[in-house]
Amino acid sequence: MTAPLADRRLRVLHVEDSELDHQLILAQLRRAGLAMDIQRVDTLNEVRQALTMEWDAIISDYNLPGFSGLVVLDMVKDARLMMPFILVSGEIGEDTAVAAMRTGASDYLLKNNLTRLAPALLHAIEANESEQARMEADRELLRSKQRLHELAGHLQTSVEMERAAIAREIHDDVGGSLTALKFDLAWMARHAQDEGVRGRVQSALETVSHAIEASQRIMHNLRPAILEQGLVAAVQWMGARFEKRTGISTSISTSSEQIQLPPGVPLVAYRTAQEALTNVSKHANASKVTIELSVASGVLTLEVSDNGGGLTPGALAKARSFGIRGLHERAATVGGWVDLSSSTRGTSLILSVPLEAQRAEQLGQEEASAIEHDPSSWGSA
Structure with a gap:
């Protein structure tokens, strides 16, 4: 657990050309009871070298020989360093101060009123550490x-x-x-x-x-061994069987009789259509189903629509709506996604798979080898 800031020895980089001003700031911080190691630098080369080390915060004068504190702030940003940056100056206009804050400065103070320096420094460090903790939590959540x-x-x-x-x-x-x-x-x-x-x-x-x-x-x-004949033939066969079994009128339209697809994609599309038709037969109370299969601009699109009563509000948010979740996860295995829309006039499920975005490096080695063995084809495994 990180110790409270008041009990820690802080490392502070001070960009200041005046030794007297440096001593004044050092005295002000020590008077506030802060323990710290503070290093003064006054050239851009020294700043550049100092930024290779770890600091809890940077305090910078605004006017320095040959450059300004905003240049130092830009160097910190260019180095992608997340650390508090407090601008201190004997003369700084309000517009300049506001611009510095918008650029990324944590705070600004005037040299003739340094009583707020210690609280501002502690607040900036705490805010920075909280932000870093939040970003790390977001990264961990993403992982x-x-x-x-x-x-x-x-x-x-x-x-x-x-x-x-x-x-x-x-x-x-x-x-x-x-x-x-x-x-x-x-x-x-x-x-x-x-x-x-x-x-x-x-x-x-x-x-x-x-x-x-x-x-x-x-x-x-x-x-489905029928996939050996191609996705179009498999979907046509599935639609015919569905119509015969349920009595629901099923029409199928395709952009081509033969669609060349990467391994793994035909099975994902087939299972998506299968799940959609299963849901229609169980829940839609529909009299007509339309299946459209096409490839345009390098994207495979499968749409299954019905004229049923639609989904009830909140049906997709149910804790155990695993069917739809499974479709999303299945589509993601080939870099695709599923869109579902519903109204009182029916429900439409659309699977989209960018065929040129099949990147094996984005899959784990195990998934990549599994796709090389396409389960939609017959043969020895």
């Missing part, structure tokens, strides 16, 4: 947000890779076994003599067929 963002991106990628692994197991093990079982049942149905046996076998064949369809549906949901 924390960045770490959370990276974690969320990692989790999104990990989930997709886990889904891909499960889909492969269903395809290779469950799907293969069910298909083999269906062939065996079909053989039994052809060779069974008893009508009762044939009836039971036929019933088993129907059950296995339903199981195969269910496994295929689960595989598509876990890992």
Whole structure:
């Protein structure tokens, strides 16, 4: 914990050409009970060298041989140093003083009235240290947000890779076994003599067929192999299935039948559309959905709109509205963002991804390697 200023030994740089004035200021500060190490400099070279050291504050005369205190203040700013700067002068106009304060000076005093020097110095140091603490807290908050963002991106990628692994197991093990079982049942149905046996076998064949369809549906949901045909084909297939399943009229428009996209982007767009359609079927009470997919000026845009009742006020601010938050985090993994607007005439969700802004260096090594393995494609992982 930092000691109170009154108990600390302060390091002060004094820019002053007059030894007498230097002694007067030193005496005034000691009279106030302040313990300090104070160094006097009176040339720009000495100022420049002194600024390489650490100081609690700078006290500067305004009129110096060949330069002014404002020049010293500019040097402090150019060196990107955050330290209190108090301007002291025997003659300084109000306009000059105001300009100095606007430029970054902490305070200004006249040499014929130094009684306020010690309180002004302490106040300036305290304000400077509080500002530095606030800025460090802001930086730490930003770092924390960045770490959370990276974690969320990692989790999104990990989930997709886990889904891909499960889909492969269903395809290779469950799907293969069910298909083999269906062939065996079909053989039994052809060779069974008893009508009762044939009836039971036929019933088993129907059950296995339903199981195969269910496994295929689960595989598509876990890992959309349709993306191998391109994002346009995948969105068209998704829209057709959505319309067939829900009865909600779904229209799809695209700027091109084939859109070339960087790895990772097709899956993000697909999952965004999937989540949007899921929300429409659950909450929108809509009769029509429009999906627009386009690339213009190097930006992929996916918009899913409905004519439902819209979102209730505060729905997005709910503590557990993880679906929308997940969309934001998923979009961020490829440098994109999600905009959501809603009214009584419906809801519109827009995903935007700048395709030329895909920068692998902004991703952690783990995320970068995960994107190299695009979970939207089939193949060995």
